[in-house]
Amino acid sequence: MNCFNLVATCGNARAGELITTHGTIPTPVFMPVGSQATVKTLTPDEISALGARIILSNTYHLYLRPGVDVIRKTGGLHRFMDWDGAILTDSGGYQVVSLSALSRVTDDGVTFRSHIDGSAHFITPEKAVEIQEGLGSDIAMVLDEPSPADASLKRVREAMERTHRWAERCLASHNRKDQQLFAIVQGGFSPELRRISAEFLSTLDFPGYALGGLSLGEPKETTWETIRQTVPFMPTGKPRYLMGVGSPEDLVLAVSLGVDMMDCVLPTRVARNGALFTRAGRINIHNAAFREQDSPVEAGCGCYTCTRFSAAYIRHLFRAQELLAYRLATIHNLHFMACMMADIRAAIISGTFDRFRQAFLASYRTTDEEVRLDQKQKWVKARKPEVD
Numbered sequence: 454m455n456c457f458n459l460v461a462t463c464g465n466a467r468a469g470e471l472i473t474t475h476g477t478i479p480t481p482v483f484m485p486v487g488s489q490a491t492v493k494t495l496t497p498d499e500i501s502a503l504g505a506r507i508i509l510s511n512t513y514h515l516y517l518r519p520g521v522d523v524i525r526k527t528g529g530l531h532r533f534m535d536w537d538g539a540i541l542t543d544s545g546g547y548q549v550v551s552l553s554a555l556s557r558v559t560d561d562g563v564t565f566r567s568h569i570d571g572s573a574h575f576i577t578p579e580k581a582v583e584i585q586e587g588l589g590s591d592i593a594m595v596l597d598e599p600s601p602a603d604a605s606l607k608r609v610r611e612a613m614e615r616t617h618r619w620a621e622r623c624l625a626s627h628n629r630k631d632q633q634l635f636a637i638v639q640g641g642f643s644p645e646l647r648r649i650s651a652e653f654l655s656t657l658d659f660p661g662y663a664l665g666g667l668s669l670g671e672p673k674e675t676t677w678e679t680i681r682q683t684v685p686f687m688p689t690g691k692p693r694y695l696m697g698v699g700s701p702e703d704l705v706l707a708v709s710l711g712v713d714m715m716d717c718v719l720p721t722r723v724a725r726n727g728a729l730f731t732r733a734g735r736i737n738i739h740n741a742a743f744r745e746q747d748s749p750v751e752a753g754c755g756c757y758t759c760t761r762f763s764a765a766y767i768r769h770l771f772r773a774q775e776l777l778a779y780r781l782a783t784i785h786n787l788h789f790m791a792c793m794m795a796d797i798r799a800a801i802i803s804g805t806f807d808r809f810r811q812a813f814l815a816s817y818r819t820t821d822e823e824v825r826l827d828q829k830q831k832w833v834k835a836r837k838p839e840v841d
Contacts, residue, residue, distance in 0.1 A: 504791035529589030609641035734818025
C-alpha cells in the first residue's frame with residue numbers, strides 16, 4: 454500500500470503527502486500528543502481549528518485505562534474521542550525505557566507493571582498489534598526495544614536484533630487493511646548498527662519507518678549526528694518519522710535532515726507551565742516583564758489567545774492558577790507549531806528552505822543546552838511515566 458507521495462525536495466528537506474484512512478496530511482508534519490485520547494485542555498474541534506490533521510495516542514496508557522475493549526465497543530478510538538482526523542498510536546516500546554523500573558524484557562515480549570495500580574501485564578509483539586488494531590488507529594507502530602542512552606554497545610546490539618525479530622512478528626500478525634504499520638529503526642548512537650537496522654527493516658517493506666531510541670537524554674548533537682548517519686539508508690519513497698522531538702528549532706533541523714513526521718509532548722507540556730513559543734524564542738509568562746504588557750504574547754500571531762487577550766492577562770491567569778491559563782497557552786503553542794510547519798513546507802516547495810532555516814535559527818533563542826540536558830537526564834533517571 455502506497456501511503457506517501459513525495460511532492461518536492463530542497464536539499465535533504467522533503468514536502469510530501471501522507472495518505473491515511475482519515476485524510477491526507479501534508480508533510481513535514483508535527484503531531485500533537487494526546488496520550489490518553491485527549492490533547493490536554495483542548496476539544497477535538499479546537500485541535501482541528503489549529504490546523505492539526507493527525508495526533509498521537511499512547512497504546513500503553515489506553516490499554517491500562519480505559520482498556521481496549523471499552524474503546525472497541527464504543528466504535529474505536531476516533532469515535533471514542535470524537536476526532537475525525539488521523540491517529541498514530543505508539544506501541545508501548547518507549548515505556549521499556551521510561552518505565553524500566555516497572556518492566557522486564559525477554560525475547561517473548563515485555564512484562565509491564567502498571568504505574569497506576571502495580572498490576573502485571575505481558576505484551577508480546579502480536580499483542581501490541583492486536584491492541585492497536587482494536588483501537589483502530591490509522592498508523593500503528595511495531596513493538597520495539599529502545600536502548601538507554603548509557604547502554605553498552607553489546608546491549609544496544611541485542612536490543613536492535615530483538616527489535617528486528619519483533620518487527621517480523623508484528624508484520625506477520627497485522628491484519629487490518631485500513632491501518633498502516635510502521636517499523637522502528639534502532640541501534641543506539643552507532644552509525645554501523647543504525648545502518649544495519651535501517652537496511653534490514655527496509656527489506657520487510659513496511660509502509661513507513663521511524664527513528665526510535667533518540668531524545669532519551671543524549672546531547673542534541675549526538676541526536677543530529679545519529680539522524681545524519683541513518684536517514685540515507687531509509688527508503689526514499691516512505692515516510693520518515695522521528696519520535697519524541699518537538700522543540701521548534703529541533704523540528705527545523707530534523708526537516709533539514711530529511712525527516713517527514715515528528716511528535717512530542719513538549720509544546721503542550723511547557724504551555725501548562727507558562728512557557729510560550731514566539732518567533733524570537735520561548736518566553737516565561739510568569740516573568741515580571743509581562744505584568745503590564747497590554748499587547749499580545751506575540752504581535753501578529755493569529756491564534757485565539759493573541760487576537761483576544763494581552764500578555765498581562767495571560768500572566769494574571771497563571772499567577773492566579775486559573776484553569777483558562779492552560780487552555781490559552783496550549784492554543785498559542787500548537788498554533789505556533791502548525792504555522793511554523795506550514796511555513797517550512799512552503800519554503801521546501803518554493804526552493805527556499807535553506808534560507809528559511811538560516812533565518813529562523815538566527816533569530817530563535819534556544820533553551821540553554823546544559824540546562825536542557827540536565828533536566829532531561831533527571832527525568833530519565835526518575836523514570837516517570839510520560840502522560841500528555
